[in-house]
Amino acid sequence: MFVRNRAGIGAFNQFVERAEAEDLWTELSNLDKRYRLQCPKCGRKFWVEKKLIKTSNLDGSFRGFRCPENGCGTIIKWEK
Numbered sequence: 001m002f003v004r005n006r007a008g009i010g011a012f013n014q015f016v017e018r019a020e021a022e023d024l025w026t027e028l029s030n031l032d033k034r035y036r037l038q039c040p041k042c043g044r045k046f047w048v049e050k051k052l053i054k055t056s057n058l059d060g061s062f063r064g065f066r067c068p069e070n071g072c073g074t075i076i077k078w079e080k
Contacts, residue, residue, distance in 0.1 A: 039067040041074040
C-alpha cells in the first residue's frame with residue numbers, strides 16, 4: 001500500500017486503527033469490492049480512478065467509469 005501526503009497518511013492511520021478493532025483481511029476485501037471494477041465486455045479488472053470518470057456530454061452528470069483497456073470503451077456504472 002502506497003501512501004502520499006498528510007491526508008493519505010491520516011487516512012492510512014485511520015485504516016490501521018480500524019484494522020486493529022476489526023479483521024484486516026475483511027476490510028481489505030471490502031475495499032476491493034467497493035473500488036475495483038471489472039469490465040463486462042473485455043473482463044479487465046481495474047481500480048476506480050479520477051481519470052476514468054465518464055460524464056454526460058449533455059448535462060455533465062456522472063455516468064460511470066471508462067474501461068482503461070485500449071479499444072474497449074465500455075462505461076461501467078457505479079453501484080453502491
